[in-house]
Amino acid sequence: MAETTLAVRVLLFGVYRELAGQGEIAIELPSGSSLAHLVSELRTLPGLDRLPERPAVARNLRYAGLGEVLETGDEVALIPPVAGG
Amino acid sequence: MAETTLAVRVLLFGVYRELAGQGEIAIELPSGSSLAHLVSELRTLPGLDRLPERPAVARNLRYAGLGEVLETGDEVALIPPVAGG
Amino acid sequence: MREPTIVAEITAEPLDGGRLSARLRSMEDGAVVLFEGRVRNSAEGRPVVRLRYEAYAEMAQRVLSEIASEAGSRYEVGAVGAAHRTGSLELGEASVIVVAAAPHRGAAYEASRYVIEAIKQRLPMWKEEHYADGSTAWLGEQPTGGEAL
Amino acid sequence: MREPTIVAEITAEPLDGGRLSARLRSMEDGAVVLFEGRVRNSAEGRPVVRLRYEAYAEMAQRVLSEIASEAGSRYEVGAVGAAHRTGSLELGEASVIVVAAAPHRGAAYEASRYVIEAIKQRLPMWKEEHYADGSTAWLGEQPTGGEAL
Numbered sequence: 089m090a091e092t093t094l095a096v097r098v099l100l101f102g103v104y105r106e107l108a109g110q111g112e113i114a115i116e117l118p119s120g121s122s123l124a125h126l127v128s129e130l131r132t133l134p135g136l137d138r139l140p141e142r143p144a145v146a147r148n149l150r151y152a153g154l155g156e157v158l159e160t161g162d163e164v165a166l167i168p169p170v171a172g173g
Numbered sequence: 174m175a176e177t178t179l180a181v182r183v184l185l186f187g188v189y190r191e192l193a194g195q196g197e198i199a200i201e202l203p204s205g206s207s208l209a210h211l212v213s214e215l216r217t218l219p220g221l222d223r224l225p226e227r228p229a230v231a232r233n234l235r236y237a238g239l240g241e242v243l244e245t246g247d248e249v250a251l252i253p254p255v256a257g258g
Numbered sequence: 259m260r261e262p263t264i265v266a267e268i269t270a271e272p273l274d275g276g277r278l279s280a281r282l283r284s285m286e287d288g289a290v291v292l293f294e295g296r297v298r299n300s301a302e303g304r305p306v307v308r309l310r311y312e313a314y315a316e317m318a319q320r321v322l323s324e325i326a327s328e329a330g331s332r333y334e335v336g337a338v339g340a341a342h343r344t345g346s347l348e349l350g351e352a353s354v355i356v357v358a359a360a361p362h363r364g365a366a367y368e369a370s371r372y373v374i375e376a377i378k379q380r381l382p383m384w385k386e387e388h389y390a391d392g393s394t395a396w397l398g399e400q401p402t403g404g405e406a407l
Numbered sequence: 408m409r410e411p412t413i414v415a416e417i418t419a420e421p422l423d424g425g426r427l428s429a430r431l432r433s434m435e436d437g438a439v440v441l442f443e444g445r446v447r448n449s450a451e452g453r454p455v456v457r458l459r460y461e462a463y464a465e466m467a468q469r470v471l472s473e474i475a476s477e478a479g480s481r482y483e484v485g486a487v488g489a490a491h492r493t494g495s496l497e498l499g500e501a502s503v504i505v506v507a508a509a510p511h512r513g514a515a516y517e518a519s520r521y522v523i524e525a526i527k528q529r530l531p532m533w534k535e536e537h538y539a540d541g542s543t544a545w546l547g548e549q550p551t552g553g554e555a556l
Contacts, residue, residue: 102384169398172383187533254547257532276425288447298437
């Protein structure tokens with residue numbers, strides 16, 4: 089029997105963490121959802137309406153395109169403009 | 174009364190010093206002699222026949238063209254291929 | 259070709275460029291380039307009193323290792339090392355150090371520059387500047403594929 | 408523009424890159440590049456056991472100061488320092504160190520590279536390589552205006 093939803097963990101850093109007021113969000117989405125769907129969903133949350141429509145994201149520790157389809161257990165991170173160095 | 178000769182001190186380094194068998198040579202030349210004249214004169218000395226016709230030279234601590242005219246008291250150095258660093 | 263030695267570290271401890279350099283040099287490498295990024299007392303004219311670096315630590319460790327390995331493959335080097343500090347830093351402290359050791363100087367300079375440019379572009383690390391007037395701001399460039407807030 | 412700090416030294420004493428770097432950095436400079444040239448264990452495939460550097464000391468001091476000052480004028484740097492060792496050096500010892508400190512990394516890298524390239528081209532300094540088989544050879548490139556032996 090196929091799962092109808094998937095569950096992912098979303099990490100927020102820097103200015104995105106401050107917008108959300110938290111550093112981690114657990115979220116369920118319909119099976120087959122992409123990173124773009126996840127971002128749309130996140131943008132309905134308080135504070136995260138200010139998130140860009142197409143933020144940089146990482147999936148399981150690698151930068152990922154927004155078209156990538158999610159799987160249960162994925163760790164997704166929203167990557168604000170980086171400023172190392 | 175004009176001087177009819179000039180006296181300079183010539184310093185030799187590295188492989189040129191080894192050719193000459195000494196690091197310093199005092200030499201007198203006719204007044205008005207250039208660095209090129211000095212080099213020609215040096216090339217008549219034992220060992221220094223192997224000196225290039227146009228070696229790099231310094232006059233009073235600066236690289237100098239072979240056309241420069243010498244003055245008494247000048248310190249001239251013959252500069253073999255440099256290898257700092 | 260030797261397989262280059264690669265070191266990458268994300269750490270809350272103070273960075274020691276001399277120690278990393280000493281660890282990475284070898285008798286086969288005639289050129290060592292050490293880059294140190296340090297906390298400046300101003301940013302675009304505003305007096306800065308402190309910085310705070312926040313990392314996505316697990317990913318930053320992976321990305322920094324990848325960057326150092328890329329430099330090790332692209333250039334004829336014996337070793338490439340990079341370390342980035344996290345947490346609160348005072349003025350003058352090193353936030354990042356990069357060491358490249360190579361038989362010849364061209365490769366050491368190029369590998370070093372490659373690493374620091376890649377760090378700036380894609381290390382998941384964020385910098386919060388604390389200004390003399392008590393205000394703060396998050397700084398940043400956007401990594402490939404995203405859009406700035 | 409700040410007037411950059413310039414240091415140039417020809418010395419028979421061991422070189423300490425960390426110390427020169429610490430001496431030249433300031434709170435205004437976010438980037439410090441340290442280049443170290445070290446005695447390698449081979450030269451064009453031949454095993455080297457030792458080097459000896461001979462300088463025209465007085466002129467070398469002047470030329471090294473000029474080179475560092477030129478770098479200080481050409482690039483937006485806070486400090487440029489260079490030191491070159493003379494005498495007998497063992498494998499792994501530093502023969503030359505160059506430090507450039509600048510507000511931004513581009514200038515620090517470029518100033519550092521400028522100095523080491525100019526040193527190679529015109530510092531009146533000679534290197535005698537001592538090989539494993541007991542033989543020796545003088546190395547060198549010709550400075551501008553001359554002809555190789």
